[in-house]
Amino acid sequence: MKNAPHSFLTVRGGVVLLATVLGVAAGPSLPHGPVAQAASGGYQGLFDVRERKAFLEQNPASDARKACLAVNADAKWLNIDVIKGLTTTEGYGTDGSANQYAWAVMVLSGRALAGDKRSEEMLKAFLLKWADAAAFSQTEKAHDAYYALKRVMLPTVVGYSIIRDGLSDEEAQKLIAWMDPLVRRADQMFEGSVDYNNHRYLADSVLMTWGSLTGNQDLYQKGLDRFRIILDDARADGSLPLETRRGARALWYMRQSLTSMTVMAEVAAGSQDDLFDATADEDGMKKSMWTILSFWMNGMTNPILVKAYSAQNYIPGPEQDFMKPDFGFLENRGNGRHYLAFLEALAVHQPPNFIQRRAGALLEREAGNERPLIDEFAGGNATCFWRQG
Numbered sequence: 001m002k003n004a005p006h007s008f009l010t011v012r013g014g015v016v017l018l019a020t021v022l023g024v025a026a027g028p029s030l031p032h033g034p035v036a037q038a039a040s041g042g043y044q045g046l047f048d049v050r051e052r053k054a055f056l057e058q059n060p061a062s063d064a065r066k067a068c069l070a071v072n073a074d075a076k077w078l079n080i081d082v083i084k085g086l087t088t089t090e091g092y093g094t095d096g097s098a099n100q101y102a103w104a105v106m107v108l109s110g111r112a113l114a115g116d117k118r119s120e121e122m123l124k125a126f127l128l129k130w131a132d133a134a135a136f137s138q139t140e141k142a143h144d145a146y147y148a149l150k151r152v153m154l155p156t157v158v159g160y161s162i163i164r165d166g167l168s169d170e171e172a173q174k175l176i177a178w179m180d181p182l183v184r185r186a187d188q189m190f191e192g193s194v195d196y197n198n199h200r201y202l203a204d205s206v207l208m209t210w211g212s213l214t215g216n217q218d219l220y221q222k223g224l225d226r227f228r229i230i231l232d233d234a235r236a237d238g239s240l241p242l243e244t245r246r247g248a249r250a251l252w253y254m255r256q257s258l259t260s261m262t263v264m265a266e267v268a269a270g271s272q273d274d275l276f277d278a279t280a281d282e283d284g285m286k287k288s289m290w291t292i293l294s295f296w297m298n299g300m301t302n303p304i305l306v307k308a309y310s311a312q313n314y315i316p317g318p319e320q321d322f323m324k325p326d327f328g329f330l331e332n333r334g335n336g337r338h339y340l341a342f343l344e345a346l347a348v349h350q351p352p353n354f355i356q357r358r359a360g361a362l363l364e365r366e367a368g369n370e371r372p373l374i375d376e377f378a379g380g381n382a383t384c385f386w387r388q389g
Contacts, residue, residue, distance in 0.1 A: 085138030110381035238295030247316025
């Protein structure tokens with residue numbers, strides 16, 4: 001765990017040149033209409049699978065393709081015991097019994113995207129096996145267990161989007177019949193803060209991605225609506241009230257929220273809905289996703305900006321002292337995952353703005369040598385999905 005502030009801004013004469021906390025200037029208003037059909041230039045799902053496959057095929061020596069193939073497939077994954085259901089765990093944390101399943105899906109998805117036919121066939125067989133066994137169908141109806149389910153389903157949905165063109169109609173229908181009811185469980189309300197915080201953001205990122213893939217406008221709209229709510233709920237400085245109260249893990253949960261916002265924005269881009277530059281008003285000031293991202297980065301440089309909120313110390317996590325912010329999200333989690341994976345998408349977003357360039361610098365400094373960056377919350381191998389070099 002890191003407990004020291006990270007400096008990623010230019011320092012001259014002892015003065016840190018902070019970017020404005022308030023983010024970029026006002027952009028277009030948030031879209032309210034139904035999901036647009038994936039017309040020319042559009043796509044369904046988290047990213048344009050066909051375009052990405054073509055890019056990776058045309059650039060066989062690229063760092064992006066190397067990232068897709070960096071982790072070897074393991075034939076033993078086909079023999080992983082199927083998990084019938086996820087459960088609530090005691091104390092802080094969530095059920096990790098499906099971690100190996102999720103890792104297999106994420107690795108195989110990246111390899112399949114890069115044209116590894118063996119991995120594509122392995123992923124198809126793997127998912128069909130779990131579908132035949134009704135995996136996760138017995139998940140406990142509790143917010144902790146459902147949280148674990150959401151984490152599993154996002155990479156599963158993305159994996160399906162990568163291989164679906166190679167599925168027979170029967171195979172596709174079998175996977176859809178398995179995934180659809182599991183994805184829809186993300187919409188469950190529990191009459192608590194988890195219905196409004198990063199748990200819900202993750203839920204709506206999953207629902208929106210699935211809605212985009214299946215043409216379900218109602219599910220897709222949930223992502224648009226949630227994005228609007230997040231912007232409305234954010235303070236003028238970009239902080240998120242339900243996340244910044246979390247003591248030492250205030251920035252940890254801000255990052256988690258930003259990951260789900262990034263997923264929603266990338267899915268929306270496929271239907272020509274611009275969430276990246278969508279804005280909300282706060283006392284005459286404009287708030288956007290960039291405002292929230294700016295606060296997160298400013299908080300790492302100057303933790304005092306966060307402590308006024310984190311002093312609430314609400315379910316803080318392992319570290320009980322809110323004065324010792326947890327920067328563990330800047331490091332590889334030890335199980336192959338990296339919480340900065342979402343920055344891969346932001347690093348290539350066009351047109352770039354100053355806050356985005358700051359995020360790109362953070363990505364290169366803290367995680368550039370740890371690629372590929374793979375994370376369930378970002379849908380899988382984010383380096384493979386978005387890196388251009």
